[in-house]
Amino acid sequence: MKSLVIIPTYNEKENIRDIIDAVLRVTPESHILIVDDNSPDGTARIVKELMQTDNRIHILEREKKMGLGTAYVAGFKYAIKEGYDCVVQMDADFSHNPEDIPRLFQELGEYDLVIGSRYVDGISVVNWPLSRLFLSYFANVYARIVTGVPIKDLTGGFKCIKIDVLKNIDLDRVRADGYGFQIEINFLAYMNGFRLKEIPIIFIDRRAGYSKMSKKIIWEAFWLVWKLRLERFKGSKKRSVSPS
Ligand SMILES: Nc1nc2c(ncn2[C@@H]2O[C@H](COP(=O)(O)OP(=O)(O)O)[C@@H](O)[C@H]2O)c(=O)[nH]1
Ligand SMILES: [Mg+2]
Structure with a gap:
């Protein structure tokens, strides 16, 4: 299976080298795509330096910070165009442990979208303030x-998706950012009849750099779920592309 690990970045210079290194060590057959939004801290420069000696590393550079959702959509389109069989979504900040990637891959035989889950086996989040954990859990x-x-x-945000799932989604209509984006992709995969699976992971809050999530992104997700519910009642077929 040809797999592409997609990592969106905005100001991740403290993490980028180590995360690329760790991912390629755990899964040497995979390729990595960094989707960078012109990070002022020079994240892209570091990636391009690494690319000179390793052709498994790729970069998509966007002009300005445009959000996690559209960064992934750009990455998904790249994966489809370049003929990858599956993608892994993960953050640059080591909240998602690269060592878990093979466990995600393992489930791909039986399932189409595998989620590294913080809440499937009790609650497995380390170092978040209680307020953030509450918000996330009840959200x-x-x-x-x-x-x-x-x-x-x-x-x-840690998951593995078969390319067929992405080919079946009208990616141009996925507009949500952050948490809303994650919900929307799961929703569309589920509504299109794909098989979803959660496996337990331990999520550890970042040690380097800072979080880019905002209140706006939380509110967007809050309202988005009602839009999805409405679509569910209307039958969401129009959100998928017709099979070619
Ligand atoms: N390209 C891009 N990446 C982003 C953007 N916002 C966040 N990221 C990246 O998405 C990942 C998750 O963001 P993070 O700030 O850690 O979110 P948190 O873990 O929910 O606090 C990190 O790798 C960020 O660098 C964005 O607007 N554009
Ligand atoms: Mg993070």
């Missing part, structure tokens, strides 16, 4: 009830 309960997608960690 997930809320999103699950409203959308009806039976996944405990709908907002998680």
Whole structure:
């Protein structure tokens, strides 16, 4: 299986070298795509330096900070165009442990979208303030009830997706950012009849750099789930592209 690990970055100079290194050590057959939004701290420069000696590393550079959702959509389109069989989504900040990637791959035989889940086996989040954990946990309960997608960690950003799932989604219509984006991709995969699976992971808060998530992104996700629920009632077929 030809796999592409997609890592969106904005100001990750403290993490970028180590994360690329760690991913390629765990899964040497995979390629990595960094989607960088012109990080002022020079993240892209470091990536391009590494690219000179390793052809498994790729970069998509965008002009300005445009959000995690559209960064992944650009990465998904790249994966489809370049003929990869599956993609891995993960953050640059080591919240997602690269050592878990093979466990995600393992489930791909039976499933189409595998989620590294913080809430499937109790709660496995380390070093978050209690307020953030509460917000995330109850946001997930809320999103699950409203959308009806039976996944405990709908907002998680560590997952592995078969390319067929992405080919079946009209990517130009995926507009949500951050947590909303994660929910929307899971929702569309589920509604299109793909098989979703959660496996437990331990999520550790970042040690270097700073978080880029905002209140705006939380509110966007809050309203988005109702839009998805409405679509569910109307039958969401129009959100998928017709099979070619
Ligand atoms: N390209 C791009 N990457 C982003 C953007 N916002 C966040 N990221 C990256 O997305 C990942 C998750 O963001 P992070 O700030 O750690 O979110 P948190 O873990 O929810 O606090 C990190 O690798 C960030 O560098 C963005 O607007 N554009
Ligand atoms: Mg983070």
